[in-house]
Amino acid sequence: MKRARLLFMIAILSVAGVLAYTLPALATSSPTDTVYYPYGNGMTYSCNGGPPFVYSGSNSSGNCSLQQIGPPSGLNCNVPTDITFTHDPQHPAAYGGQLCQDNPSRT
Numbered sequence: 327m328k329r330a331r332l333l334f335m336i337a338i339l340s341v342a343g344v345l346a347y348t349l350p351a352l353a354t355s356s357p358t359d360t361v362y363y364p365y366g367n368g369m370t371y372s373c374n375g376g377p378p379f380v381y382s383g384s385n386s387s388g389n390c391s392l393q394q395i396g397p398p399s400g401l402n403c404n405v406p407t408d409i410t411f412t413h414d415p416q417h418p419a420a421y422g423g424q425l426c427q428d429n430p431s432r433t
Contacts, residue, residue, distance in 0.1 A: 368397050387415075
């Protein structure tokens, strides 16, 4: 009986430890992703919430906003992703973009 109680207490403490470690990570807001659309003059978008990446122009229904014309500086944009443009909500169009990441620091 004491052995079962000890195992139960160890299990409870283990679960409490895992929850204490992971709950703060779940409470943080999602990071902002940078997506580069390389065609034409190229456009850089700042997107919240991860894929799917949707730019809706002046309509606020998408999760991306235009950051700048041209490529972002200091980022490595080589991960293929899609970005959907919904200027006309009846005809959304998905195009190939590039997800950008920080360049690894070089020492």
